[in-house]
């Protein structure tokens with residue numbers, strides 16, 4: 001304004017052009033995402049229940065979890081709005097902002113009538129692809145170069161079952177592929193599903209050796225930096241830290257220890273450096289899914305000393321990772337998000353000691369009982385197998401081929417099974433000296449909260465209630481007949497006498513996860529309104545200025561956004 005008032009118009013025009021020309025090389029390129037970050041990192045902690053952040057809050061130090069709690073937007077009441085609280089659907093939900101009825105992932109592995117009646121297919125199994133550059137000793141029998149005694153027949157993996165795009169896919173589309181999108185986990189499903197179909201790469205470990213691998217869906221060979229990481233001896237160091245040096249069961253023995261979180265985060269550093277993330281002039285995305293918490297959590301439960309050690313150790317490791325990010329990409333150029341794929345139930349025996357009506361249903365006995373009942377109904381005197389094996393409650397899958405052969409309709413078959421289940425569960429009252437750890441003041445038997453047939457789920461014939469909505473969000477079509485049986489809260493099934501715990505229910509403890517953000521656009525604070533993990537992808541898509549993922553149902557969390565966010569440049 002001062003210049004304008006002092007100079008004649010013609011001179012002003014000249015100066016304006018000259019000034020513009022002078023500034024041009026310094027300005028951001030025309031396609032730059034002004035105000036957008038160079039890199040977004042989503043950290044997903046497997047089986048990290050929403051209350052853990054509150055429980056251990058006083059113990060956190062540095063810039064690990066505190067980065068979100070003190071300087072970020074933290075939503076302490078985030079609940080999945082469906083019943084499929086497992087790793088694969090959880091990660092798919094985080095990426096797509098949709099539930100199973102939108103993204104198609106119902107659990108970790110399922111009977112798929114269009115693919116096999118011999119085995120369940122995993123959520124990411126794809127026999128058209130192969131694992132990449134695994135150590136010679138781990139090459140499965142069906143791949144070139146396998147040792148003569150290779151016992152395993154393994155498929156490669158891909159997002160073939162994912163029916164919706166992810167936030168990462170939309171970043172790739174919006175930038176005609178210039179945005180770079182990667183996923184990391186110990187598990188293939190957790191690296192693949194939150195990143196999507198158009199991801200540049202997803203990396204997970206060969207379970208025996210612990211070396212990172214990928215699938216030919218993404219690339220024929222690991223990048224140089226990943227080869228270098230595998231050759232660096234870092235994998236041995238992780239095994240040493242876990243006190244199982246030389247193990248050939250890396251996933252089980254190292255994977256459940258805090259050492260494996262550090263191992264994954266070191267791989268994330270190698271990826272960010274190797275792929276030059278945050279240096280592309282557009283927003284890149286990395287999803288890091290930390291698996292160890294789930295592996296140890298199943299064994300020892302949410303209230304063990306191991307869980308607390310895992311959380312506090314992870315706090316230090318995240319502090320170190322975020323500090324490294326600050327020194328390299330610069331935290332002012334980064335947005336961070338933190339969440340989990342599902343929660344977990346307490347160990348049933350521990351809940352029972354406090355008087356909760358917890359319990360364990362023996363799925364083997366249950367299957368035998370209802371199969372006998374189905375024979376009595378449809379084929380007296382015979383021993384037909386009416387159920388497909390591999391119980392994974394709440395889903396119980398019927399062998400449709402057997403019913404079809406006998407001319408029994410899907411409706412008749414599913415309704416018959418649905419009617420037999422509640423009495424069969426009630427009949428499993430525990431023996432006084434038996435292994436089932438039930439409390440002693442309430443009913444001695446577990447209780448069925450509801451049974452729903454696939455046809456009811458498919459046609460939306462569900463209660464007009466909150467539960468009805470959770471069930472509608474849980475539906476996927478895989479060509480098989482099934483019923484969904486919900487046990488009461490804090491009750492679960494197991495195939496044998498086992499002291500662990502699990503997750504796969506519509507109850508609050510399985511659905512409660514953290515949801516927190518850090519970065520320039522977020523208004524720091526503690527937010528207590530009920531939100532859902534689908535809001536993560538929707539909020540990031542809105543802030544990044546790209547389309548919502550194709551089936552997204554999340555809400556943009558406007559209450560946690562600054563009215564105008566500053567340009568991180």
Ligand SMILES: [Zn+2]
Nearest residue numbers: 047087294298
């Ligand atoms: Zn789990």
